[in-house]
Structure formats: C-alpha cells, structure tokens
Amino acid sequence: MKKIIPIIALMLCISCNTEKARQKVDEFRLAQHKTEINTVLDAWHKAAADAKFDDYFSKMTDDAIFIGTDASENWKNAAFKNFSKPYFDKGKAWSFTALERNVFLSEYGDIAWFDELLNTQMELCRGSGVVKKVGDTWKIQHYVLSIAIPNDNVKEVVALKKQYDSIIKSKL
Template structure:
C-alpha cells in the first residue's frame, strides 16, 4: 500500500511540473508605451488600404521584436493606428528604422503616401530622449503621462514543440495556386490586389514587364483584364513547401487561351514559377515569373 501512495505522489509531482511548464509566465511592464494615431486616408480605396496595412504590419512585426502590438483599424472615413512598444527605447528604435537610411525608410515613404497623420496621442511614461526624437517628425503629438498602470508581458514557457501539418498546408498552397488567376476570370482588379502581396514582384514575358510592388504592376494588370474568355490549364506542377509551412515555391507549365476583340488566341507551354507566402492567415503571391522558351539555343554553349 505504501508503494502505491509513493507512486501516486510521483505521478502528481510529474504531471504538476508538466502543467506548470505549459502555463504562461507573466511579467509586469509598467514602461509600455501606447501610441494612438489618428489618420486621414489620401484618396486610396478600402482594398488598397487593406493590402498596404497588411504589408506594413508584417514589416514592423518582422523587423521590430520590441514592438508589442500593432494594428490599423477602420474608423468611418479615417484609420486609427494603435502601436504598442515595450518601452521608450523600442519606440526610438522604430523612429530610427523609418528615418533616412533605416530598414523601414521605403515602407514609411509608402505609408505617408497612403495616410496623413492628424494627431498622435501617446500614453505612458515618456522620456526626454523620446520627446526629442519625436520632435524631428512633422506630426502633432499629445503626451499623456500615466497615473497608474500595468501591462502584462506574457511568454509561453512550454517546451512542447509546435506541430506543423505540412501535408494540409501543401494542399492549401496547391488550392491557392489553382485559383491564383481568378482575377482574370472575374475581370476584377480588386481580386488581383488581394491575390498579390503589397511588395510582390512580377516578371512577365515582355522586356518591360519587371514590376516590383503592387503600385508598379497595377496598370499592367488592369490592361490585361480586358481580355475575354480566359482559360488556364496546367501540367508538370511541382510545389515545395517550407519547413515552417508559411511559404512555398512552385513551377508548372501553363496553356493559356483567350479572346481579344472577338479573335481567339492561345499560348502554350508557358513556363510559370512563383513564390507564395501565408500572410496573416492568407496565401499571397510574393513573386511570379512567366517565360516562353525559344526554339534552339538563345545562348550557345
């Protein structure tokens, strides 16, 4: 009987430790800063705003590990941006990143083409260094010091590895690749915009068709939507999915038939390759390439 109680005690201890490991560790962070940015939209459509804000949010998340949260929110005809930083140093780092020579300089220039900042309301304990940094930007700022506050920093201390179902994700990727030309069938620029990431690269069959970013490729795609009765069929597809499950590359051959001014046309054995990425839960084209092979050798070797 004594051995049974001993075994039971060991089991309780072991499972109790495992349960403790799977809980989240909490740490109070009274230095958190919250920025509430009130912005007007500079003549962009809702679809354009949605695509760009998705891109910009991903850039901040990727490059600024000390940013605790970031979100664009629709507010009538305006947009509210809420930024959360671990502390003043994290925000100063962001200011450096969006300044000349910073890793987000180009993205921030695009940001300013989309939005006009009407007011930045900062909540938290603001250092003099941060105030000096922000004085270099031409935006109206209101400072709101904290009386009392807390902010929970939660980190998962579980040692259990995350399981990634690569088979299901590869199936998802294939479905997206099957449907990536739906914007042709729908003759929809909005569907096309939702298909590409904001910073996607498109390389076409014509010498001039090398576009970097949605704004650069938009006019070309809009012109292509004038074709009628498009039809795509594919063969020889090969898909390689990343170990993280959020990116895939593919190659395939395409046959493309369509009509222009009532005349039927077709192009066969178009070599199509691309890279797609799952961004905020949705697959997007981040790079796509079309080419048509020439007979014989273009370059002798």
C-alpha cells in the first residue's frame, strides 16, 4: 500500500499538468486560428498553381495523406511527392481556388477540419481535410479531393466509369 500511494499521487500530478497544458481555446483565439488555417490553405493552392514544389509540400505534415479523384489515388506524402514532381517541374501543377470554405476547430485549438468548394481545371470540385498545429504552424495532414457531380448527371457518370471501377474492385 505504501508503494501505491506515491504512484497514485504521481499519476494525479501528471493528469493535472496535462489538462493545464491542454486548455480550451477562447473564441478570439479560435477566430485567429481559422484565419491562419485559411491563409495556409490558400498559400498551398497558390504554390501548386505557381509550381512551387517545396512551398507546396512545406504546408503538409511529413505523414500527410492526399486522396485524389481517381480511385487509385490514396497517396502517402513521399509517394505523392514522387507523383507530383513531374507536374511541378513542367511549370504548373494544378490550379485550385476556393470559392467557399468552412473551418471547424477542436475545443483545444490544435486540430481542425475543413471543407471547401473549389474552382479547378476540372470545373467544380470539393476538397476536405484535416490540419494540425505543428509547433506554431498549421499543416495539412489529410486532404481529400473529389469532383462535384450534379445529381442529375450521376447515372451518366456511373456508366462512364463502370468498366474502370470493376477493374479496381477486382484488384481489391
């Protein structure tokens, strides 16, 4: 019993210190975080449009995931860099401009998720993702890009991709 009491006391101290270190963020700070996140996302899209490879990937975490519009595109950061490099080397990767964006933050202000409607060379697309605070900087940890298809056109799109999808499904 004498050995258990110091261990319990230590656990309580650690627990209290962890809670103090992870305090909830006030409304002003949450608004500031949203502005910072919007700035990072806009700069990330601009870096692609300007073919600035290092700037683009500096906005992502080392373990980031990028999920593209093709069913085969579920890229870990290193593989996504290899895939993307030839596009950046040609002088223009892709051009996405946010038409609208919603950003939501955790109560502690260290993780956020977002969705955005994008104007792209593929017409309207949707992007969504997760950003996290790394030191003093927001970085993209997970991003999903999808092509926006009007509900009235879904049947035609399904017919166009049916053969390709069956190949992908057979591999899975």
